[in-house]
Amino acid sequence: MRMSTLFAPTRKEDPADAEIASHRLLVRAGFIRMVARGIYSFLPLGWRSVRKIERIVREEMDRAGAQEMRMPGVQPAELWQESGRWDAYGSELLRLKDRKGSDFALGPTHEEVVTSLVRDNLSSYKQLPINLYQIQTKFRDEPRPRFGLMRGREFVMKDAYSFDVDKQAAHESYATMKDAYHRIFTRMGFDFVAVEADTGNIGGDLSHEFQVVAETGEDVIVRCTTSGRAWNVEKAPISIEDAERDPDAQFAELEVVKTPKTHTIAEVSAFLEREASSIVKTLIYLADGEPIAVLMRGDHAANEVKILAHLRASGLDCAELVLADDVTVSKVTRAPVGFAGPARLEVPIYADLSVRPMVDFVTGANMKDRHLTGVNWGRDFEVSSFGDFRRAQAGDICADTGSPYEEFRGIEVGHIFYLGTKYSDAMSAKLQGEDGELKPLEMGCYGIGITRILAAAVEQSHDGNGIVWPMPLAPYHVTVLPLQARNEEVMAEAERIYAELRAAGVEVVLDDRDVRAGGKFKDAELIGFPVQIAIGSRGLAEGQVELKQRAAGDKVLVSTDTVVAEVARIVREGLEG
RNA sequence: CGGGGUGUGGCGCAGCCUGGUAGCGCGCCAGUUUUGGGAACUGGAGGCCGGAGGUUCGAAUCCUCUCACCCCGACCA
Numbered sequence: 001m002r003m004s005t006l007f008a009p010t011r012k013e014d015p016a017d018a019e020i021a022s023h024r025l026l027v028r029a030g031f032i033r034m035v036a037r038g039i040y041s042f043l044p045l046g047w048r049s050v051r052k053i054e055r056i057v058r059e060e061m062d063r064a065g066a067q068e069m070r071m072p073g074v075q076p077a078e079l080w081q082e083s084g085r086w087d088a089y090g091s092e093l094l095r096l097k098d099r100k101g102s103d104f105a106l107g108p109t110h111e112e113v114v115t116s117l118v119r120d121n122l123s124s125y126k127q128l129p130i131n132l133y134q135i136q137t138k139f140r141d142e143p144r145p146r147f148g149l150m151r152g153r154e155f156v157m158k159d160a161y162s163f164d165v166d167k168q169a170a171h172e173s174y175a176t177m178k179d180a181y182h183r184i185f186t187r188m189g190f191d192f193v194a195v196e197a198d199t200g201n202i203g204g205d206l207s208h209e210f211q212v213v214a215e216t217g218e219d220v221i222v223r224c225t226t227s228g229r230a231w232n233v234e235k236a237p238i239s240i241e242d243a244e245r246d247p248d249a250q251f252a253e254l255e256v257v258k259t260p261k262t263h264t265i266a267e268v269s270a271f272l273e274r275e276a277s278s279i280v281k282t283l284i285y286l287a288d289g290e291p292i293a294v295l296m297r298g299d300h301a302a303n304e305v306k307i308l309a310h311l312r313a314s315g316l317d318c319a320e321l322v323l324a325d326d327v328t329v330s331k332v333t334r335a336p337v338g339f340a341g342p343a344r345l346e347v348p349i350y351a352d353l354s355v356r357p358m359v360d361f362v363t364g365a366n367m368k369d370r371h372l373t374g375v376n377w378g379r380d381f382e383v384s385s386f387g388d389f390r391r392a393q394a395g396d397i398c399a400d401t402g403s404p405y406e407e408f409r410g411i412e413v414g415h416i417f418y419l420g421t422k423y424s425d426a427m428s429a430k431l432q433g434e435d436g437e438l439k440p441l442e443m444g445c446y447g448i449g450i451t452r453i454l455a456a457a458v459e460q461s462h463d464g465n466g467i468v469w470p471m472p473l474a475p476y477h478v479t480v481l482p483l484q485a486r487n488e489e490v491m492a493e494a495e496r497i498y499a500e501l502r503a504a505g506v507e508v509v510l511d512d513r514d515v516r517a518g519g520k521f522k523d524a525e526l527i528g529f530p531v532q533i534a535i536g537s538r539g540l541a542e543g544q545v546e547l548k549q550r551a552a553g554d555k556v557l558v559s560t561d562t563v564v565a566e567v568a569r570i571v572r573e574g575l576e577g
Numbered sequence: 578c579g580g581g582g583u584g585u586g587g588c589g590c591a592g593c594c595u596g597g598u599a600g601c602g603c604g605c606c607a608g609u610u611u612u613g614g615g616a617a618c619u620g621g622a623g624g625c626c627g628g629a630g631g632u633u634c635g636a637a638u639c640c641u642c643u644c645a646c647c648c649c650g651a652c653c654a
Contacts, residue, residue, distance in 0.1 A: 012603065012615065013589050017647050037646070143578080143651085264653060281654060294652095302652050323652060326579065338654045364654065391652075483613050518614040525614090536613055546613090 001476065003511040003523075008045050010523050020216045022458035023148030025467050029527045031454070031475075038145025038153030045527065046454065048475035050156065053453050054135050056187050056472065057158050064180040066131040066160050071113045073137060077103035079112040083426045094141045106139040111423050111445060114161045118441065119429035125165045128431070128441075129173055133160035135450060149455040150411065151218070156450040163441045165433060167420070170442035174206065174418045177446045181210055181414050187577060188453065189470035191460060193410065195221050197232040198305055206418035210448075211410025212456040219412055222405035224398040233407075234305045236392035237399035243357040252360045252374035254343075259371045263338030265298040268371060272362060275299075279362040280355055280375070282340040284324040284332050284347075287311060291324060291332045294389060295342055295351040297358070303391035310350065310387035339364040341372055342381040349381060352389040411456040412449070419443040461551075467528030468551050471574025478508040478567055479529040483517040483536040493560060494535050497545070500564045506571050525550070530574060531567055 008030035017034075018024040026032045031046030042050055058068065080086035080093070086105075094106040107113070114132060122130070135158045145153050162173035178194065185192045190212050197209040209232060211221055223230040231237075262268045269276045279298030284291055285307070292311075296302050304321055311318045326337050332347055333340040341363035342349050355361075355377065365372045377383050390396075394407035421440040424430065430438040454473075461468045471477060478501060482494035491512075498510040509529065511520045517536070524532050534546040534555075544557045549570065558566055 009587090011588065016583085016589070019648080034646095146647090268654095283652070283654070285652095296652090304652065323654095325651080326653095329654070333654085336654090340654050481613095486612080516612055516614085516616065518612095518616085521614045523615085534613075538613075 001509045003479075003509055003520075004513050006045075006509060007043060008523075008527065009043070010526055018148060020147050020150070020459065021462050022150065022216075022455040025458055025462055025526070026148060026455065029467055032149065034148075038142060038151070040149060040152060040154075040451075042451075045475040049454055049457075049469070049473050050451060052473050052475075053188070053450050054156075054158075057135065057184055057448055057450065060180045060184045060187070061133050061158070061160060063183075064131070064176050066133045066162075066180075068134060069132050070134050070136065071107070071110045071117075073107050073139070074104050075107045075110075075113055077105060079116060080105055082116075083112050083423055085112070092140045092142065094139055107136075108138055108140040109445075109447075110134070110136075110159055111161065111419075111443075112427070115423045115427050115429050115441075115443070118161075118163050119424075119427060122163070122431060125431050125433050125439075129162060129164045129169055131160055131162040131173060131177075133158060133446075147216070147218075147455070149451050150216075150459075152451070155452060158448040158450055160446040162444040162446070164444075165431070165439070165442065167442055170418060170420075170444055171206070174416065174444050177416050177444065178208060181208075181416065181446075181448070184448070185210055185212070185413065188457065188472060189461075189577065190413070190456070192413070193221065193223065193230045195230045195232055195410070196235055197415070198235045205420065208416050209410075209412050210414035210416075212413050212460055213408060214411050214456065214459045215409055216459055217409035217411040219410050220407060221410050222392045222394065222396070222407050224401055224403055225406055226401045226403040227398070229398075229400070231392065233301075233392045234303050236396075236405065238390060238392045238405075239397040239399045239402065240353055240388050240390070242353050245357045245359065249359045251376045251379060254375060254380055255373045256365055256367075256370050257373055258369060259339075260369045262369075262371070268362065269298065272371070272373070274362055278358070278360075280342070280358065282333075282342055282345075282364055284329045284340060286320075286322050286324045286328065287316065287318040288320055291328060291347045293332075293340070293342060293345055293347050293349045295349060295355050295383075296389065297352065297354045298362075300352065300354060301391040301393060302352075302389050306387070306391075307350070307389050310385070310389065314385055333364070333366045335364070335366045336368050339366060339368060339370060341366050341375070342377070342383075343372060343375065345381065348384045350389070351377065351383045351386050353386050354390065355383075356386050411452065411459060413453050413456050414446075414448045416446045417444060419445055462528075465522075466526035469528040469530055471530050471571065472577070474507075474528065474530050476507045476509045476529055477571045477574070478506055478531040478533065479524045479527075480508060480510045481517070481520045481524060481532060481534045482510075482512070483520070483534055485512065485514040487537050489540060490535055490537055493540060493545070497533060497535070497560075497564060501567060504564060504568045506568055531570055533563060533567065 010030045011028045014024050015027045032040045096104050138157045139154050142153050164170040192212045195209045195211050197207045220233050222236045262271045265276050276298035280295050283294045308321045329337050360374045363372050363375045396405050424440040429441045433439045480494050480498050482490045484490045501508045530550050532548040546555050547558045548555045
């Protein structure tokens with residue numbers, strides 16, 4: 001490819017709306033352009049990298065025995081009504097009507113379509129196991145798309161679905177996919193972790209997220225410092241002290257203190273000069289619309305999955321638990337947000353176990369700009385029940401090993417689930433087993449965010465000058481830069497090297513534009529070609545060209561006779577990892 | 578959905594408070610000189626100032642409505 005014809009509109013300046021490196025650089029280097037909120041076009045360079053990502057995914061999925069197919073982007077409402085998700089999925093499901101007024105959805109995922117397909121076309125356990133996958137555009141109407149490709153509304157995803165006779169076989173399919181995912185992300189050169197995760201609303205009871213380690217990641221992960229096992233913070237088992245309060249404790253007087261404009265724990269802690277761990281925060285939740293209060297120690301965070309489980313175990317049949325909005329908080333506490341406290345609160349109060357041993361703590365006073373000190377449960381308010389509601393964080397103790405957790409952020413690029421029979425039950429997808437009985441299919445589903453990987457790769461590998469592509473994902477492996485476009489010898493040598501590299505199977509861009517050397521260098525760095533060959537009249541007089549690898553950054557002079565073989569070798573080694 | 582902000586040539590911005598015929602940098606076109614890390618000069622092209630309505634002799638500027646985009650929050654209390 002010649003740079004003079006390549007459609008790669010690069011920019012000197014950062015786009016005004018981009019915050020993180022991947023978004024900024026993918027726009028600046030001419031890989032993507034936004035069309036609408038959370039919706040992007042992929043320009044030639046961007047699309048080439050996307051196709052390389054797809055290819056690696058395809059090769060490893062095929063190797064793992066999965067079969068590629070293709071399902072529609074537009075799906076009839078009936079299928080979603082059958083699984084119950086037409087109502088359950090919420091407003092992320094973009095709904096539309098056809099000319100007859102029938103309801104459709106833009107597919108955010110394909111469990112319904114694939115389950116009905118398999119149900120209608122397989123009849124015996126002898127046809128199992130089967131794993132079907134596709135690489136396709138999905139649409140999820142995200143409440144807040146952001147960070148370019150990281151959280152878009154339209155995105156490309158690889159989704160696979162496994163079907164097995166029983167749970168054991170399904171677990172084997174799951175393990176096969178887990179291995180395939182490890183190979184895929186290793187081949188892409190990622191620093192990643194497989195994280196044990198909560199299954200959320202997808203169902204099932206076994207799930208791993210594949211997280212690329214990155215400071216700008218949206219997910220928080222904890223990892224045990226001895227076993228190396230990693231968990232999503234909502235799932236991580238922490239060792240909890242279940243301590244009683246000292247029965248002889250003397251309680252201080254309850255006191256109202258002025259705390260102007262201190263809305264957060266950090267502000268209250270600083271203002272009153274008390275440790276965050278001596279403050280109790282009062283979270284107002286809506287359990288199926290009914291307000292409840294949850295008390296947490298000031299330095300802890302709440303885990304809604306645990307709270308929900310506790311409510312159910314206490315006999316409260318609660319389907320949905322959400323943090324209350326500001327209006328509800330004001331109504332329940334009779335005070336603005338930031339001053340909620342348990343005393344004289346007329347809703348059920350649930351408290352984390354770490355609150356039980358606390359004496360004379362600080363809480364909000366349910367009055368604007370006021371907190372209470374010397375607060376004690378039992379005397380100043382009653383607790384409905386205590387439970388473990390804590391979300392894991394750095395420094396917490398791993399329940400498995402007794403070692404502390406470390407915390408880091410990640411970009412979720414893959415997620416695998418063992419689904420069980422959730423969809424096959426709902427959609428009565430059954431097969432005859434060996435014993436002649438009809439049994440629901442055991443399912444698993446396995447996603448990879450193809451376009452998000454493009455952003456994750458840039459996030460993990462860039463510098464002040466631009467993108468630093470790993471060889472397997474680079475849109476082109478090499479760029480050839482004739483530094484004086486009007487010098488015939490320089491151009492002739494550039495053309496020769498360009499042609500020979502292409503003949504050697506190297507993907508190469510010749511920067512044949514009549515621009516100054518500086519411009520070519522800047523664009524080459526920005527786009528992130530792994531290898532640069534700079535050809536100038538000075539070096540050529542000595543029979544030499546300059547070879548630079550983007551990642552290492554150092555330049556070496558190489559003879560014009562050996563440069564093609566040398567570069568071909570670098571590219572080959574880069575592709576092999 | 579709540580809070581904040583921004584919409585002015587392709588891109589990044591100033592002008593708005595205090596109304597009076599639209600400006601800067603980059604990019605683009607032509608020419609001259611340049612030519613190993615985003616050149617200099619000269620001359621050009623390109624904008625219904627997001628949209629609608631209003632106030633006014635006169636609106637990018639003031640008022641109302643609306644649309645779009647960005648940031649923060651939606652485990653903050």
